[in-house]
Amino acid sequence: MELAEPCAHCAVRDRALCSTLSDDELAQLNAIGHRREMERGETLLWAGDDSVVCGNLISGVLKLVAASADGREQIVGLVYPGDFVGQPYVEKAEFTVTALTEAEVCLFPRAPFERALDDHHAMERLLLQRTLQALNTARGRMLSLARSSAQEKVAGFLLDMAERAGTSACRAVPDGPLTFDLPLTRGQIADVLGLTIETVSRQMTRLKVAGVIALPGGRAVTICDRDALQARAEAA
Amino acid sequence: MELAEPCAHCAVRDRALCSTLSDDELAQLNAIGHRREMERGETLLWAGDDSVVCGNLISGVLKLVAASADGREQIVGLVYPGDFVGQPYVEKAEFTVTALTEAEVCLFPRAPFERALDDHHAMERLLLQRTLQALNTARGRMLSLARSSAQEKVAGFLLDMAERAGTSACRAVPDGPLTFDLPLTRGQIADVLGLTIETVSRQMTRLKVAGVIALPGGRAVTICDRDALQARAEAA
DNA sequence: CGTTGAATTGATAACTCTCAAGCAAGGTGG
């Protein structure tokens, strides 16, 4: 049996939950799913609405946003290609899911996807492991949100983004300068770190003035001195 | 087959992961587990050490603590009777687990427990659901840690604790005053909310002066005006 | 070249932390 077209060339075939499936199983699962292209800013799920779909992110970056009644917002998770989105076994979505960049997702209605978890034990196992990891990540960020200074938060964030960009880009000289584009605006970085736009901006210029990073323009950032950045990420 | 003694009278038989098991299955699982009594302040797992055990909390309250290199601490989770503790599929413990009160846990070495998850699909399913819930809880608290004022945090915390106490205690008059004991010291509350002892204390007296709560002494708290407390938990 | 959204910069104020002292309750030992 040939793999249905969309899966055959899927960019995340070997990383997403589907990596646990044989080609045959994948073809079955694919029958209940569909792809969706998303524009920057488009929302996949609204907090409070029925949790109707879940799926895998193929390309782009999504954000998970928690909001209080009076409008304060906090980005509680970022979703990268290969990551799972949505919540099985939950009636209502707790968080709003929105595309930060153009994105492509592979979606399944929740109920049939839950049945697929029944049939494909290895996939459920992997979902459990991913969820446990996500829980650790979330808890680690609780420490940072509550106890880190603005300087530490921004430095740590840049290191995270550099690592993520560094794996895909050329690794070049390990200690050499690394330049990459942030997929987030200052406002979105502020929403991730629990700060305001102004504070993020001030900390960035402070790092620039110190010669730790450079800001070539646009969304680009250059890490000039990784060790110094690391030091600022750890100590107040 | 009779149920082995410890499980037959287990206080959380119907709430813990074991609730998915038949008496026979439970007897098998029990063969690889053992009970442990813990004193207040005793630590079950240290962050960074091998993640050797997991299990169910039978009585008492545990805390999960994240700490930064320089000693700042944050309580990233509280564990109540019936809750699962520990992390399957993870080599090293990420967080330190310590008893806040006298406690009793039912422990399993990690490897055999993982095998038990293989054999008992319903238990693995329930663990997945619990983990998804825990993830939602953690993300919700990220919003609160990053965006709430000290007043909102303390009011919200008291409501949480009141709800937890209220379910077990008499429900009495739904709107009437409710008195209960906090299982945490001020310092621990500060660690949960991302504040300092002094700030927690000041907010408590502020609520007391406003007539919203009363502090009869010791760890006791009385909710005098639940609606007012709710209002302060939501607006700055 | 004007418009728009994002980013930067500045001045000010508010909130929470830090440091310090005092107080209450409970346990210990003389």
Add this chain to the structure above:
DNA sequence: CCACCTTGCTTGAGAGTTATCAATTCAACG
């Protein structure tokens, strides 16, 4: 039985960090 010590809680004064409000600059784009 009472001084003494420990632990946890409260309160105060002052400092520091970050938020808020307000202008300006910058970059992209029609």
